[in-house]
Amino acid sequence: WWEVGSEPHSNNSGEGGLISYFSCYDSFYDAYKMVFPFQDSVQGYKSQNKFLNKEILELTILLRNAEARERSLEVKYVALEAKVCQVESKYLVLLQDLKNPVCSSSEQSPAREVISRLLEDALNNTDPTGHAVFKPHPVSEYDVFGFKTVPEEDDEEEKLVAKVRALDLPSLSPYPEVSVGVKWENYLSTMNRDMHKLINDFLPPSFQVWRWCVSYHTRKFRDSLAPNYYETLLGVARDKPNPASKQIELDLLRTLPNNKHYSSPGADGIQKLRNVLLAFSWRNPDIGYCQGLNRLAAIALLYLDQEDAFWCLITIVEVFMPQDYYTKTLLGSQVDQRVFKDLLSEKLPRLHAHFDLYKVDSSLITFNWFLVLFVDSVNSDLLFKIWDAFLYEGPKIIFRFALALFKYKEEEFLKLQDSMAIFKYLRYFTITILDWRKLMSIAFVDMNPFPLRQILNRRTFHLEKVRLELTELEAIRQTFLRERDTHTDAGALCSDDEEDN
Template identity: 75%
Template sequence: MEDGQQIRVSLGSRFQPVLYDHWGHTPPEVIIRPSSFKALALSSRLCEPAGRFCADSQAGSVGHQAPLFGLRDGPVPPMTSALLLCDPWLLPSLPGAGATPPADAAEHPVRAAPGCRRTTTSGTGEAQEAQAQAQVDAFLLEREVQIQGLCGHMERLALEKESLQQELKTLKIKVGEINEQLGMLMETIQAKDEVIIKLSRESGEEAGQAGEASSPTGIKDQHELDNLKDSLEGYKSQNKFLNKEIMELTVLRRNAESREKVLEAKYTALEAKLCQVESKYLVLLQEVKTPVGPTSEVITRLLEDALQVESGDQQEHTLLKPHTVSEYDVYGFKTLPEEEDEEEKLVAKVRALDLKTLSLTDQEVSVSVKWDNYLAGTMNREMARSPELKALIRSGVPHVHRPKVWRWCVWLHMHKVRECLAEDYYRGLLSLAREKQNPASKQIELDLLRTLPNNKHYSLPSSDGIQKLRNILLAFSWRNPDIGYCQGLNRLAAIALLYLEEEDAFWCLTTIVEVFMPRDYYTKTLLGSQVDQRVFKDLMCEKLPRLHAHFEHYKVDFSLITFNWFLVVFVDSVVSDILFKIWDSFLYEGPKIIFRFALALFKYKEEEFLKLQDSMAIFKYLRYFTRTILDARKLMNMAFVDMNPFPLRQIQNRRTFHLEKVRLELTELEAIRQTFLRERENSQQGRDVISDDEEDN
């Protein structure tokens, strides 16, 4: 650029044009367009100094033009900071401001920065201007791409920064929590250390006081203290139990004393009677020696005198009145046979008196007291399964408490089923039985009076138990059509009715048939009953091997007798007192009780069976031997003690084993029966039937 050439600089609205020449004089005109100025006025963080141009620091007018101080000859450096758009020697804020221009300033002509368009008087810069504009556009595009990339990078860095800050906050929170836990642990450790120090001091003091090296340590003392505490608790429990037993024994002792006084009075009366009998005997002997009439008359007269001798004493000593045998026992069963045989009646009286004597023993009284205490403790709550209750039920439920206990046992096994049914479910079954004809009703009517003919509640059609029994059997036949009615169900329901209301007795029968007994126990094939007989034979071989071998030797099939035991749970097989004790445990524990008592009955009379050496005698004894067993306490001890161990799983496994065998045998029998029926039908069709007239002709 020559001296004196004018350059006009156009900076747009952002900057006011200030023009200088090299040395502060008015320069030639220089024009820099705003589009080209972008390359010279970028952000300070993107551009390096690219050059400088002169401007009037004193806000001179546009008329004072000056040449632009551009870069020296050479490539344009990358722009990363703001361009200096003024002369560094003139701006006071820049280094070197106000200094004298260098001496060689005239040797280096001032050139416009790349992209700046010069307007000279020569008019030769049009091509150069276009070329410069293209370079500037390419440069700007490249810089824009870089700017976008840097902006995206900055955004990613900002997000990463935020993420790191959030993570830092989380870590600070965790560190705070860990510090809190550490503080708590330190406090705990400190507290434990204090306790250890305290215990160590106390232990040291105790060791010093003892003065012996063999003294027990603190740990051993603690163990001994714990053992003593346990022993104390055990002694307290034992003391409570002993106090309870002492109270019961006190009651028994008082009863024994009262009975002793009664027995002493009886003994005195019997001794007086003995003297009278002896005197009568002497008189009899004297009259026999010198008879004045027939001997039978003398004996008859003496017997009449003996029967009348107590009439006067009974008025004075009411306690000495002999026990009269009632016609019916407490359960409603007849105690005396209907036959006219005096010997049978005498045996029945003796048996009834023996049963009454056994019921008055101290042990029976103790059981009654235990039941009173137990039920008094459960007055405001329901009974619950427990070893104590199980032991009480096995010892027998007193007559007065049996309705409550039986009702609870039935509820125990059936309450889940009854909760799913309507409250009037039983009444609905009765309505159904009255409205529709039941196939089993005819057989039920035939069996009603044959159920318990020796019980006053079922002996007559007008008896109070007959109608209830009819309702129960009809309702059950509608509830369980697979079984309907089977002979034996009437006896089960009749026994339940002796202690339960009609609906409770119905659910008792349902419990026995549907819960206790296996499936097909009361169906037409009696499959379950047959299986149980084989299981019982296996148990006989295991528990009573001698008796089982004895039966096998004489080929006695005892299942002919025991089959009915299992089917009706010993009804009409044992005396009534033992029967109801068996039912007490049966309703609580289930069918395993039948196996226990069946084995106990045979064990009770095992020696008597072994003495019999004839199959007919054995079978005859089998038919009635259970009626001769009167000691229920001895029988229950054999059932619950001598028969142990007696796991239910063993019975279930044996049932499963024999079930398949019996099913196979029944299938074979059914096939044989069908074959026989077909052959019989064919033979009848082929047979010529000749009438009597044809035969005569």
């Protein structure tokens, strides 16, 4: 210390040099104590500044792209406006010429020349910028999910609706996929977004939100199970006799015959579907297999791998739906149909009264909606939007969308004054609905308030009634069987002459 402290002081006063040193040291230390708390703040501001600079750069690029796109659209608009003026002038010339009588069909009139030019323009269908003008979209055989766009053996009216649906309508959406993708990415990483708003936006197929939802709802099962639980379960189901396997095999090709992934024995989805259903039947021996489970699993496999599709089926059957929904009695399904009729009478009283007037039982159609979550009832784009909301919020979504579908076409139903016409329209009206944004608005805005407590209370009320009815029906069935057996035994003891008499 002495040497260091006395080094800057070459005078003979060693003690004074040491004091001076420590005095400088104290001053430096005091200054350091004042600066030190701000070092983290400075570092934070540097990081923030770097981030903001990056944001500014990205926003600048986006702004330039938007400006370039706007200029391009302005050019296209001017070109289209000029094209419209040209076409209008040609039609005016044509109409003017048509005022004069035509003496001979073989005579070359100015009208014929104008018509030829109009036909030629229509076939060329391009503007001066090279963009297509009113060019129809080609209808592909399958959509992006593998569903056939136009059915082969259907009513002509339904086939026409399917052709309209097959047009590339999503391309008309003004909302770009990338921006919504960023929203989903931010939500899944920060968990601080409004999930309902994101679900109401277009969900790009590349984002595996389904997997996240399934994992969230089944974590209470999976945490207590081995990591290879699905593979172990599948191995057991394959090796041991399974009473459900025969019915599963019969239903594999009936599952989604209009989807290329399940349309033939060699299709890529058939074996996956078989595995998921076998594993599920072994996990749930009380259910085994119920018609409807195959469709649920098939839709899940269009988004998820086998194991996640298996857990998706678990989520639907064991977490979301009430008990006995997929058992032989379909008790839970019957109860939900009665709950839905109550809601229909409250939310859409005019339509409910209209159905009652013409003795139309809507459950003949809606029963399948609830059992398989609208599979084969709505177009594929709308189906996956419904499933997005369902996997996030649960079974209340089925009631919302079932009511929204009827609300969407309520006026069309009210115009029909015949029970057969109403029932025919019931069979296919859902596939005529293409505007999913309007349907979302009806489901989540027009149908409010929509408390879950109300549905649960109504389920409890109707459950007791249905159980009582089933008990009475079983008693009647047993009485009938006893009487039939008694009559059969008596008949066996009769002579031929007595039987003839």
